[in-house]
Each structure stands twice: as structure tokens, then as C-alpha cells.
Amino acid sequence: MSDAAAIPADAHAHGHHPDLQHHFDSLEQQHEAATLGMWLFLVTEVLFFGGLFMAYLLYRVWYPEAWAAGSEELSIRLGGFNTVVLIGSSLTMAMAVRSAQTGYRRATVGWLLGTMALGLTFLVVKFFEYKDKFTHHHVPGYDFHIEGAHAGLAGPMEIFFSLYFTMTGLHALHMIIGFGIMSVITWMAYRGRFSTQWSTPVEMSGLYWHFVDIVWIFLFPLLYLVDRTGQ
Amino acid sequence: MSHISPKSTYYTIFGILMGLTALTVFAAFHHLGVFNFPVALGIAITKATLVILFFMHAKYSSRLTKLFVGMSFFFLMILFTLTMTDYLSRGFKTYPGGAAGAGYAPPRAKPGAHEAAGEEPKEGEAAH
Numbered sequence: 001m002s003d004a005a006a007i008p009a010d011a012h013a014h015g016h017h018p019d020l021q022h023h024f025d026s027l028e029q030q031h032e033a034a035t036l037g038m039w040l041f042l043v044t045e046v047l048f049f050g051g052l053f054m055a056y057l058l059y060r061v062w063y064p065e066a067w068a069a070g071s072e073e074l075s076i077r078l079g080g081f082n083t084v085v086l087i088g089s090s091l092t093m094a095m096a097v098r099s100a101q102t103g104y105r106r107a108t109v110g111w112l113l114g115t116m117a118l119g120l121t122f123l124v125v126k127f128f129e130y131k132d133k134f135t136h137h138h139v140p141g142y143d144f145h146i147e148g149a150h151a152g153l154a155g156p157m158e159i160f161f162s163l164y165f166t167m168t169g170l171h172a173l174h175m176i177i178g179f180g181i182m183s184v185i186t187w188m189a190y191r192g193r194f195s196t197q198w199s200t201p202v203e204m205s206g207l208y209w210h211f212v213d214i215v216w217i218f219l220f221p222l223l224y225l226v227d228r229t230g231q
Numbered sequence: 232m233s234h235i236s237p238k239s240t241y242y243t244i245f246g247i248l249m250g251l252t253a254l255t256v257f258a259a260f261h262h263l264g265v266f267n268f269p270v271a272l273g274i275a276i277t278k279a280t281l282v283i284l285f286f287m288h289a290k291y292s293s294r295l296t297k298l299f300v301g302m303s304f305f306f307l308m309i310l311f312t313l314t315m316t317d318y319l320s321r322g323f324k325t326y327p328g329g330a331a332g333a334g335y336a337p338p339r340a341k342p343g344a345h346e347a348a349g350e351e352p353k354e355g356e357a358a359h
Contacts, residue, residue: 031233036296043303050307054314061319076256083252091245094236094286101235203233210286214279220252221271225259229267 019198031200038204042211049215052167056222059159064227066156069146070164071226073138078129079224082122083216089118090213097206100199105192108202112186115209119179126172133161140165164223171219174212181205234291244285251278 017027024030060067096111137145140162146154185205188194194202255274263270284290289300 032293032296035233035292036299039296039299043299043306046303046307047310050310053307054310057311057315058318061315080252080256084249087245087248087252090248090282090286091241094241095238098235098238098241101233199233207287210282213286214282217278217282218275221255221259221275225255225271227267228259229262 017197019200027197034200034204035207038207042207045211049167049170052163052170053218053222056163056167059156059163060226063153063156063159066150066153066160068227069150069153070157070160071224072228073136074164074224075129075132076224076228078125079220082125083220085118085122085125086213086216089115089122090210092118093206093209097199097203100189100194100202101196103194103196105189105194108189108194109186112182112189112202116179116182116186119175119182123172123175123179126168130165133165167219168223171212171215174215178205178209178212181208234288236285236288236291240285244281247281248278 020027020030024033092111092114096108096115099107099111133139134142137143138161140158144154144158144161145151146157150157182205185201188201251274255271258270258274259267283300289297292300
């Protein structure tokens, strides 16, 4: 936290800042445009995932018992652990953005690496969850079958697991992309590309990462906690 | 230019998010009847709102940005409401003694498998 002075304050912030693109009047305007553009992208992302949540809602209304039975096959421990990990990564990301805004280069790199480590932890846990589904034949279209009391619900439960894999898979894909983006941002931060005047890439990556966190905030109760009272 | 929140804000929000996560797991293990789903959704919406307002700085954004944030959920509600209005009303009778609409009942899992409670339109009901 002692390297704040490593980034020299730009005495000619307006119009002279190297990161001000010539089609913007000021860094403020440029920042506002970037924020608005990023949010517009996130609106499309909300609707992209929204279609899947719509499918989830309809099938849940149609097959409530299959949803409860499918949910019981998922591990609350692993899902809950991943929820804590991912919300934790949102905290480290918020701290990374704050460090970049206040000009602490080393702290920015540290928080970003921490966020990447937590993101990786999430993906590793997810890998083992998926592996477990392959072992228990709960992968739709791949020798899918349900044993025991819920065997009669195998059909709709296959729909549940189809949505489970599609939604968590797309979410994981977003995390992998986020991991790639953050690698670049961390490298830029390490090279001292950001300053108190300009740290937009860190902020925009933060918006993306928090969005991915929000998707999981909904996925966790909707997939893992449908109805646990029967246990 | 962009808003800088104090560290304590982030730690506080993180703490609340952890508390709500514990609460949603706790609630899932208690029988609340039809309220289990709304409670789980309510907690998730609260958590998402906190992330959007404080971690994503929507609280400190311009009014135009706030409009965009709200817009995404407005469109999402249109998607859910109109689609569910269609599906859930397909079984409604259109005139006294009339036939139930086609496509209301979900395809059966397996003949004889015990079904979800709820009325199913019977074949040949129109003949009565």
C-alpha cells in the first residue's frame, strides 16, 4: 500500500491525459460512456440468462415433484461453499476496483489475483460436481437414469438436469471468460497502466464479474434449495 | 470522477450477503408451504440488489445508467409475465361448457407414475 506515489499525478488531466480518446470532451464523459455501454451489454446478458430462467420457471410449475427430487441430488455443501467463494470474489473485485481508483498499484494486482484464485476455486469445485453427475448417470442424454423412489420422475428430472447443466455451464463459461479478462487487467495493472484519473478497464471488468456473481446468487437457491424439507 | 466507497461499505455488504446466504439455506430446510419459493426468491433479489447498488456502484451512477439498470429487469418481467400468462391460462374454458384449451397439460412422465397435484383437462370433456 506504500506505492501510491509510483503513479505520477497528471497535471494536465483535461485534454492532455494519454488515455483520453479524442472523440470525448473529458475523462468524465469517457467514463460515463464506458459505464453506460457496459450496462447496456449487461442488459443483453440479463435477457440472455432470462430465457433460461423462463424455461426453468415454466418446467418448475409443471413438474414441482421432479424439481424437488432433482434438487435433492445436488450437494448443498458444495453449492453453498461455491456461493461463499463467489460472493467473496465479488468482495475482492470491489476492493481491486477501489485500489485502482485510489492509485494503489500493488494492492490492485493483489486483489485481482485474489479474485482470480477464488474464481478458479469455484470452477474446480464445479468440475467435481459435474464429475459426480457423470458417475451417477445424471447427465441428460448420456445413459441418464434415476434409481429408487423417484424412478417414475426420470423424464421430468432429465429436464431439470438439462437446465442445471445449461445454466451452470453457461455461468461457468462466463467465469472462464472473466478469468481471461482479469488476466489481461492484472497484467495492465502490474505494468502501471492505471491511475487515479483512469482505471476504467478495472471498473468495467468489475461490473462484469459482479454480474456473474448475481447470476449465481439466483442459481444457488433455484437449483440447490428447491425443497429440502422432505429430508 | 467515479465514486470511491469506503472499505467499510464493502465489508458490511459482504457480511450482509453472507448472512442472507445462511438465511436462504436455513429457510429451505423449513416447511413454509407455498412460501418456500417466494422466500428464496425474495432473499436472492435482495442480495442481487445489494450487489448492484454497492458493488456495482449503481447507487452512485448517473440517472441514465440507473435507467438502463432498471430497464433490464423491466424487460425480464415482461418476458416472465407474458409467457406465464399464456401458459397458465391455456386450460381456461373459453365459453360455458366449452373445451379446455389444447397444450395446457404438460406431457406425462410415464404412464402410471404419480403426478403433480392439479387439475388436468380430461380427454373428451367437450362431449359432456
